[in-house]
Amino acid sequence: MSKNVRCYPIQTYQNEIKNDLILDLYSEYRKYYEYQIHKQYINYQQTGYLNKSIDTKNDNSLLSERYKRNAVYQVCGQLQSWLSNRDNKIKDIVHNNESLKDKEKRILHLIRRNQIQKEQTLTILYSKDNKKKGIKKGDIKEEVFIPKEYIQIYKSILRQIKWRLPTNKRISMQLNVNVCQLIKKQTKYKKLNAHNFDYWFELSTLNKGQKTYIPAKMNSYLKEQVGQGKLLNSVRIDFKGSLISFNLMINKEQKDYESEIDSIGIDFGTKHLFALSTGNIFGVSFGKQLKSYDAKIILLQKRLQHQGIRPSSSKRYRRLVFKCREFIKNEINRNFNKIIKEIKPQEIALERLDFRHSKLNKTMNRILRKCGRSVIKSKLQTLEKDYGIQVIEVNPAYTSQECNNCGFVHKNNRNNRDQFKCQICNYKKHADINASRNIQSRSSCAVLKGKSCKRTIKKHLFDQFKRNILQCDKSITGFVSPNSRAIFLDFKPLTFQDFYGLIKSGNKLKV
Numbered sequence: 441m442s443k444n445v446r447c448y449p450i451q452t453y454q455n456e457i458k459n460d461l462i463l464d465l466y467s468e469y470r471k472y473y474e475y476q477i478h479k480q481y482i483n484y485q486q487t488g489y490l491n492k493s494i495d496t497k498n499d500n501s502l503l504s505e506r507y508k509r510n511a512v513y514q515v516c517g518q519l520q521s522w523l524s525n526r527d528n529k530i531k532d533i534v535h536n537n538e539s540l541k542d543k544e545k546r547i548l549h550l551i552r553r554n555q556i557q558k559e560q561t562l563t564i565l566y567s568k569d570n571k572k573k574g575i576k577k578g579d580i581k582e583e584v585f586i587p588k589e590y591i592q593i594y595k596s597i598l599r600q601i602k603w604r605l606p607t608n609k610r611i612s613m614q615l616n617v618n619v620c621q622l623i624k625k626q627t628k629y630k631k632l633n634a635h636n637f638d639y640w641f642e643l644s645t646l647n648k649g650q651k652t653y654i655p656a657k658m659n660s661y662l663k664e665q666v667g668q669g670k671l672l673n674s675v676r677i678d679f680k681g682s683l684i685s686f687n688l689m690i691n692k693e694q695k696d697y698e699s700e701i702d703s704i705g706i707d708f709g710t711k712h713l714f715a716l717s718t719g720n721i722f723g724v725s726f727g728k729q730l731k732s733y734d735a736k737i738i739l740l741q742k743r744l745q746h747q748g749i750r751p752s753s754s755k756r757y758r759r760l761v762f763k764c765r766e767f768i769k770n771e772i773n774r775n776f777n778k779i780i781k782e783i784k785p786q787e788i789a790l791e792r793l794d795f796r797h798s799k800l801n802k803t804m805n806r807i808l809r810k811c812g813r814s815v816i817k818s819k820l821q822t823l824e825k826d827y828g829i830q831v832i833e834v835n836p837a838y839t840s841q842e843c844n845n846c847g848f849v850h851k852n853n854r855n856n857r858d859q860f861k862c863q864i865c866n867y868k869k870h871a872d873i874n875a876s877r878n879i880q881s882r883s884s885c886a887v888l889k890g891k892s893c894k895r896t897i898k899k900h901l902f903d904q905f906k907r908n909i910l911q912c913d914k915s916i917t918g919f920v921s922p923n924s925r926a927i928f929l930d931f932k933p934l935t936f937q938d939f940y941g942l943i944k945s946g947n948k949l950k951v
């Protein structure tokens with residue numbers, strides 16, 4: 441089922457006999473569903489694919505062929521999302537395994553992605569312009585040998601995760617037109633027009649050729665929803681004990697959107713609103729305007745206090761706060777729209793939100809925290825629904841002190857608000873852009889994405905940094921003094937502070 445299809449329950453009016461017919465059907469459907477889950481999974485293990493057109497003729501069931509095919513589709517949909525969740529989990533496990541080298545991790549990812557079962561040489565094509573459409577001239581070809589041992593390591597990782605297959609517990613019946621038709625009033629079915637119903641569900645039953653008709657009535661909310669999208673022909677029936685509830689399915693269209701960049705990180709600031717890992721800054725004058733509202737609010741607060749009036753009882757004050765909220769809301773929405781239009785990301789990574797700005801007064805901070813957070817949250821939800829953009833929240837600890845080049849974390853990396861300068865590798869960048877890049881790279885790491893405490897995060901960042909320095913990671917640009925390596929080898933520092941102290945004292949000795 442596509443992400444944009446939403447279900448809305450509709451009131452139906454069926455008698456006991458029809459109720460029983462549906463419950464009998466459901467009980468048989470569930471049995472077959474369970475059987476099909478296992479059949480598909482075995483097929484997946486053998487071929488690497490789910491098979492929507494798998495043969496069902498000889499399956500033992502009271503269901504008609506049409507119902508069986510319907511169940512196959514529903515099972516495949518459910519298994520597909522189960523498999524992709526499992527895949528993400530494996531991805532994280534490989535990624536976060538500290539005993540593996542990056543090269544080894546890559547091989548494991550290749551095995552995962554290509555479902556490799558036997559030792560072989562894999563040919564990988566990289567397209568030049570970073571788009572995955574077909575093979576073009578100038579594409580780079582790489583051959584990677586996948587040794588047997590790694591396939592075994594991969595299999596042992598798979599065994600670590602004890603994932604249970606989905607079951608038929610609490611399933612709904614998602615029925616297509618082959619077994620259940622939605623018939624609107626005033627159609628060729630004259631006999632159905634006798635009553636004051638908006639729709640009829642024409643449902644095939646377990647008895648061959650026999651159909652039952654379930655009448656349904658709309659309410660005003662439902663009418664409004666149908667008006668906003670396309671009413672689909674399929675129907676979902678939910679079950680809770682012997683309670684049966686029919687649902688209309690409405691496709692609320694996703695806007696035409698083709699992303700141009702896989703993932704971006706966004707840093708929220710109260711000076712500039714958004715700094716992006718792509719280097720763009722949006723809402724440049726946000727802070728300035730915010731400050732001007734701030735000044736106005738303080739001034740009015742003082743004046744009212746002088747007159748002995750409580751701010752909340754002043755109409756003027758309330759209007760000012762309202763205007764300020766509207767400003768924040770508009771700026772956030774406007775700039776998000778701009779990002780969608782100009783950058784076109786597929787995935788947005790951001791920090792778990794927390795607005796703070798020491799230079800603004802208490803009231804202003806509160807407005808920003810309360811209003812900004814909820815506006816951003818709801819805007820992101822619409823982006824997800826309308827454009828299919830994924831939103832990933834990462835742990836906010838130390839994003840502003842971490843060097844995106846070498847991974848060194850220290851408060852001295854930030855000698856003033858706007859400029860980031862790494863004390864180890866001399867990497868210089870706009871401070872918010874550096875932070876947004878950290879946010880972006882955190883989006884693929886389970887630990888840095890998670891809700892761990894600051895200490896755990898710092899420890900993880902330190903280990904990452906140590907690895908960078910010791911492996912002389914080629915991805916680090918600029919100068920990392922050979923000293924840094926020697927310090928790790930000779931003194932084995934355990935924290936950034938230790939390391940920084942050693943570097944500092946070394947410098948002093950040299951001078």
Ligand SMILES: [Zn+2]
Nearest residue numbers: 843846862865
């Ligand atoms: Zn650095």
